[in-house]
Amino acid sequence: MQSEIYNRIQDHPDFRELVLKRKSFALKLSLVVLVMYFSFILLIAFAPDVLATPVASNSVVTWGIPLGIFIIITSFLLTGIYVKRANTEFDEENQRIIDECLHGR
Incomplete structure (x- = not known):
């Protein structure tokens, strides 16, 4: 029974589209x-x-420090953007597909 539900979910065209969308965004x-x-x-x-x-001039701070900090902060922000989208749009779409496959709509 459970593998049948998994197969229905995997074969669902919206699920395949969701997987491609999520992979594309992560990439x-x-x-x-x-x-x-x-x-x-x-x-x-x-x-x-x-x-x-x-x-x-007269600064001990070089451009390497703010550039390195910028890269670290940007990496955290991009991770946050992915998590936000994954926890809202992707999870909602995934749940809709699961409900549709479970209830046979």
């Missing part, structure tokens, strides 16, 4: 984070002077 956010991190590493490797430049 886009992951690519943003990866580009940021790899760009930062490449900047360290090939243009370290840029990150070593002080933010202002």
Whole structure:
């Protein structure tokens, strides 16, 4: 009985669309984070002077510090965006599909 319900859910066209939508969204956010991190590493490797430049004259803070903090905060924010969307839109759609398959609508 349970495997029959799982098969109905997996075969549901809205479920397949939901899976593609969720994967696409996660991939886009992951690519943003990866580009940021790899760009930062490449900047360290090939243009370290840029990150070593002080933010202002007579400042001990270099551009590497705020850029690193920006990358970390942006990563947290993107994670929050994914969680928010997953807990609302994706979960609601998933529950609708499950209810539809369980109750035979």
